C-alpha cells in the first residue's frame with residue numbers, strides 16, 4: 001500500500017531513493033516518484049506512471065540529475081484516491097511548489113478539508129487525498145514556527161491511518177514525518193538519516209533503527225532525528241536491532257522473489273522453531289506478557305488475521321482445540337471489530353500477520369485490547385505496529401518476504417502457532433511436558449520433509465503445463481486439509497488470475513458440485529490426516545462428474561488415482577502438521593501456472609503486500 005523512503009544528510013543521493021523504492025515495490029507499483037532538494041536550488045521532481053515499468057523510467061530520468069542534494073523523498077504508489085496516472089503520482093506539491101509530500105494510507109476526511117481549501121483559492125493538480133495534506137501545510141505554515149510545528153497542527157485535523165513525509169523549500173535538509181497506524185521506521189548510518197515504510201528499503205544503508213510511535217512526528221535533519229508528540233514535546237527515540245541480511249532481501253540468483261522464498265521455507269521454519277521450547281515444554285516468546293500467570297487464566301482463544309495469515313490461523317484452531325480443549329474462535333480481521341465479539345480478560349486474542357502492519361488486523365488488535373483481552377502478536381517484522389501493541393510477541397523468523405504472495409511466512413506461521421498450541425496444552429495440563437517435547441521434536445523434523453517436497457519443483461511445472469490452460473480450479477480438503485485447500489486456491493488466484501476456489505470436500509455436494517465438468521480441475525488434499533477415508537469418498541463424487549483430478553497424497557497411496565489422473569506424493573508427517581508440507585506443491589503449482597501465463601509473480605496486478613488501508 002505505497003512505499004515511502006526519505007533521506008537527509010551527507011550521503012543523500014537519488015540512488016538511495018530509487019534503490020529503496022525498488023525494495024519497496026512490493027507495496028505498490030502504479031507509479032513512482034522522487035523529489036530531491038539542494039541547499040540553494042529548491043526542489044527537483046521526477047515521476048513516472050506505467051505499472052511495473054514506472055520505476056525503470058524513474059531511475060533513468062532521475063538518474064540524470066547531478067545537483068548536490070541534501071535531502072530527498074521517494075514514493076511507489078498503490079492507487080487509492082485517483083487513478084494510476086502521472087498527475088496522481090507522488091510526490092505532490094502545494095500551490096507554490098514549496099511543500100513536497102509522499103504519503104501512504106488514506107486521509108478519510110479529505111473531501112471536507114479539500115472543500116475548505118478550494119474555498120480559499122487553493123488550486124489542485126491531482127485527484128489524490130495526499131495533495132490535500134500539502135495544501136493544508138501550506139495554509140498553516142505562515143502561522144507556525146517551522147515546518148514541524150505546522151505538520152503537528154495539521155495532523156490533528158486529519159482522520160485515517162497513514163504515514164507521510166514532507167519537505168519544505170524554506171528549510172533545506174529538514175524532513176518531517178508523521179505516523180498513525182501505518183508503518184514507518186527511522187534508520188541511520190551516522191552520516192545520513194532515513195525514513196522508510198519498511199526495513200529492507202534501507203537495510204544496506206542504515207546500521208541503527210528507531211521506532212516511531214503512532215500519533216507522533218519525527219524531525220530529521222542532517223545532524224540527527226527527534227521524535228515529538230503533536231504538542232511538540234520531545235519523546236526519546238527507542239532503537240531496535242535487525243538481524244536481516246541484505247542478501248535475504250535480494251533475489252540471489254533466483255528468477256524472482258517468490259521462487260526464492262518457496263525454497264527458503266525449510267530454513268525459515270527451522271529458524272522459527274529453533275530454541276523455542278525449554279526442557280519443561282514452555283514456549284520461549286520474544287516478548288513475554290507482563291503477567292506470567294496469564295496462560296493459566298485463558299479459557300478461550302480468538303485468532304484474527306487476513307488472507308494467507310488467516311489460513312494459518314485456521315490450521316491452528318484444529319491444533320489448539322485438539323490439544324488443549326480450549327475453544328478457539330477465528331475471525332477475518334476486517335469482520336472482527338464490526339460485530340460484537342465475545343471477548344473478556346480470560347480470552348487470548350492472537351493476531352497473525354506477516355507484516356505486523358495490516359490495518360484490519362491492527363485495528364482488530366486495538367479492539368481486543370479495548371475489550372480487555374490478553375493479546376499475542378505472531379508476526380514476521382520485528383518492531384512492527386502489532387508487535388509493539390500486543391502484550392506478548394512470537395516472531396516468525398522467516399526473514400524478509402518480498403514476493404507479494406506469502407509463502408515462507410505462511411509455513412512459519414503455522415509452525416509458530418503449533419508451538420503456541422503446545423504451550424497452552426502444557427499449561428492446561430492436557431499434555432505432559434514429555435509429550436510436548438516429543439511433538440516439538442516432530443516439528444523440528446519438518447524442515448527436512450519440506451526439503452523433500454521442494455524436489456517436486458519440476459513435477460509441479462509439468463502439472464502446470466498440463467492443466468494451466470483450464471478455466472476453473474477447485475481445491476478440496478477436510479479438517480486441516482481445508483485451510484490448505486483455501487490457501488492453494490488463493491495462491492493460484494492471486495498470481496495467475498484464474499478462477500479458483502477452496503472448498504471443504506464434504507460440502508461440495510451441497511452446491512458447488514454443480515460447477516464440476518470436464519473443464520474443471522480438482523486438487524484433492526488426501527494425505528493421511530484425520531478424515532482421509534472421507535476425502536476418498538469425496539474424490540469419487542468428483543470422479544463421477546468427469547473433472548480432472550490431482551490427488552495430493554502420501555507415498556504408497558498412488559493407486560488411489562486412475563491412469564488419466566495425477567498423484568503428487570508428499571511425505572507423511574503428524575496429521576496436524578501436514579499443512580506445512582502439503583501446501584508447498586500448491587504454491588509451486590500456482591507459481592508455474594502464473595509464469596507460464598507470463599505474469600509477474602512478485603508483483604501481481606491490483607495487489608500490494610502490506611495492506612495498510614481498511
Ligand code: F6R
Nearest residue numbers: 307308309353354355358405406
Ligand atoms: C496472500 C497474502 C495476503 C496476506 C494478507 C495479510 O498471499 O499475502 O493474503 O496474507 O494481506 O497480510 P499480513 O500477513 O501481512 O497481515
